Amino acid sequence: MSRDKGLRARVKTAKGRKVGSTKWLERQLNDPYVKRAKAEGYRSRAAYKIIELDERFGFLRGVKRVIDLGIAPGGWTQVVRQKAPGAVVVGIDLLEMDPIEGATILQMDFMDDKAPDLLKEALGGPADLVLSDMAANTVGHPQTDHLRTMGLVEAALDFAAEVLRPGGAFVAKVLAGGADNNLVAELKRRFTTVKHAKPPASRKGSSEWYVVAQGFKGAG
Template sequence: MSRAGDKGLKQRVRTAKGRKIGSTRWLERQLNDPYVKRAKAEGYRSRAAYKLIELDERFHFLKGVRRVVDLGIAPGGWTQVVRQKAPQASVVGIDLLPTDPIEGAEILQMDFMDEQAPDRLKAALGGTADLVLSDMAANTVGHPQTDHLRTMGLVEAGLLFATEVLEPGGAFVAKVLAGGADSGLVAELKRRFTTVKHAKPPASRKGSSEWYVVAQGFKG
């Protein structure tokens, strides 16, 4: 993805008054990230779109899908990819954050952990799903074990929802953290799906702790 002409053009960001060093480093990384630049050029709302593209190139879970659930939809990059690769698919998404409208998608702004969320999603879906996507991650507190447990709680909730709405043969794709899904969750995934794989797509930053679990062939 890099181009010879880009060498030597790395942008540096000065630490502005009131801006933390960590924020400055994040901004500098964003400005120099080739995936961020590519997303802007190709009309995707976030660099995360390429994570889904790369995962699908390997696992082909978007082929022929007609109903998709996007958990943690904001800002909408994954749904953009779904609609591009499977134009026939309708998407139902949910996020605490506001998400600009996307053609072919119904978006709920609410907490997925709200006890009413699963029923709201099912009603909007209007039937079974071929694919449940989850790019959800808990807000980090800086303590790796706590961050991992909180994110895995979201993954487990996403899996429970997926088992309630997936069509036999369907797939569940979810973000997990370093080390992947824990043994208990992997065992449950293997019980409910034909194949379970972990993957770190190239678009996921090398320094990031995120991995993805891809479970395919829902047994019903």
């Protein structure tokens, strides 16, 4: 008697579909987090990354104003809205996405000079939490990809330092090896605690890690 638990979905390489795309699709079909996200109404499996990080670090507790950088497709903001239904949430992304009730979404490049002021205006006061799931589009050269993504993390940190209230938190995606020494030093200068974490929902083969900085010491 066969059991579904032991079965894996196989995807044939369709005409015109690259082998890499087929492998990605097969991985998606067999990913328990993808299946769980569909069943529980989350827009992506990434929702479980923030759920697991929050279970460990508790940065969503009592938040009233939250910025979500790289919001699309919206899984992180869905979790924020569930955990803190009264919070003001403002997100930004280059990609177009469906609205999320209770969230203000700006479709534009975070690196646009106008973006920080527009985000602050929409938020209406100091943030308790700045989230960043931004990553640069990869070019296949590890060192270049790392530098480009870390540049986004540094820009996100600079923005967080402008908008966070004292005691606030900053959570950002970094790549394998975590934040580099200079960035860690800057985080430690600005926050009471700085930790690196790889939540269980982050695929084992993925190069992504997260930095969780809590206890913002204030601007300056």
